[in-house]
Amino acid sequence: MILVYISSQNGISKSAFEAVTYARKLDSEVCVLTCGSASEAQLSAFGQYGAQKVLVDRKIDGSDAQQLTKLISQYAQELNASTLVFTHDFVGKAIAPRVSVKLKAGMVAGAIALPEANGSIKVNVFSGKASGFVKVNSSVRIISLLANSIPLEINETSCKVEEITANTGDSKIKVISVKKPDGAIPLPEAEIVVSAGRGLKGPENWGMVETLAQTLGAATACSRPVADIGWRPHHEHVGQTGVAIRPNLYIAIGISGAIQHLAGVNGSKVIVVVNTDKEAPFFKAADYGVIGDAFDVIPKLNAALVKFKAANN
């Protein structure tokens, strides 16, 4: 049986459903474990992706990884789970390594595919410049799944939500305040990303990038220098020293395509590059290229998309 830990603190993300889809492909018996105050109706939605059971501890809020480690390890042992699945995001990165030590279970961090026939699991290495296959030597294994690595799959299952309490002790972490950008799509989960670089000349020119992103229902990203100079917030910085993403579509505007930038985005399924310089290295990594001035091309691309959306709705 597979145990999936999910954070339901701030609503349930697409990557949570991806983790359950992944678990259901490993085994027909899937149990979801979570904490906090999400409603029973919200939690039973995991049944759509193949979970038979959702266990929820209402006493803890999920901010202390030490408490969660106790909760997760206790249920992993009680349920005799062979595999534990996490999302490889802020949640999984805080908890899964702890659980790995507690259970002495080898961890595959950032899985991007289901296990191979020989049991090894594919992950990105060298920040996306290559991939590797990890083999786990312990009897129990932990897999944290990178967002957008497997398509969601409906697997309608009758699902029971059960309240539990575990002996987790007090939280050692005191939350003072929480800042959330409103309504924005979290970058690692976005299926379409519109990204721009120094070619845009200044932060005042990002309006057209945001408009294009809105038309596409996309998240926005940027190159490192743009975040460093403060034109855009740090969390938008993608690349080898920023966020690594793998959307279906990545549109790069006025970004040269330095090796460190490409490392974080070359897992994208389709790449479109807009650049004035026909020699820009990014064209070598692109599927579609447009040689042209962003200030001319982007409004035109946006207009074409608006027209397309109107015709196809």
Place this chain on the structure above:
Amino acid sequence: MNILVCISKSPDTTSKIAFSNDNTQFDDNGVQYIVNPYDEWYALVRALELKETVGGQVTIITVGTTTDEAIMRKALAIGADEAVRIDADPKDAYYTAMQIAHYAQSNGFDLVLTGKETINYNGSQVGGMIAEALDAPFVSLATKLEVNGTTIQLEREIVGGLELIEVALPVVVSCAKGMAEQRIPNMRGIMAARTKPLQIIAPQAIEELTNFIQFSAASSKASVKMIDADNMDELVALLHSEAKVI
């Protein structure tokens, strides 16, 4: 304040990545190693800033072989007080973390800092593993850290936002962008680094829980299709019917 900073080596960011022995090993022929950027820019520099404001000692530790001493000297040149090398090949995250935890346990630290992840294996695992072994709180992906007596305040990334939290020392923190700014070592630092203590310690016997059995270089794209800047309708049509992404 006694601070331990975990550093790791990683290939220079401009390195082309290749493998040898039937794709089972990273081929580091001609590869220049650097201090993993997250460890250097954020964890180490923030540790030095804390030492400058509240006093204390900054020790860097790495699990590695003699070839890693160059990056250790670099960290000492930036300002760390002393260096420790656990003399072993860092086999997997668990092996590495257990070595560091053992050293931290026997030497007593208020704060253990790691980078957000290494840019070679990108696991983001070592910090959390050390914390569990030390039975200490772990704050992952912190973007700010201020000391306030025996507690620290941190800002950390959460899904779609930021959280401001407080936690009592000792604690393990993984450091992300925002924490500090890169420091370039000066001549005096480089000279001083030559004589700073670099201790070599034999490893504990720890098993490996995982191993890489194979690597493959990222597949390169077929050739790019160029589209005329005045024909964005064509690009949209291709994204829809050929690439099927909109």
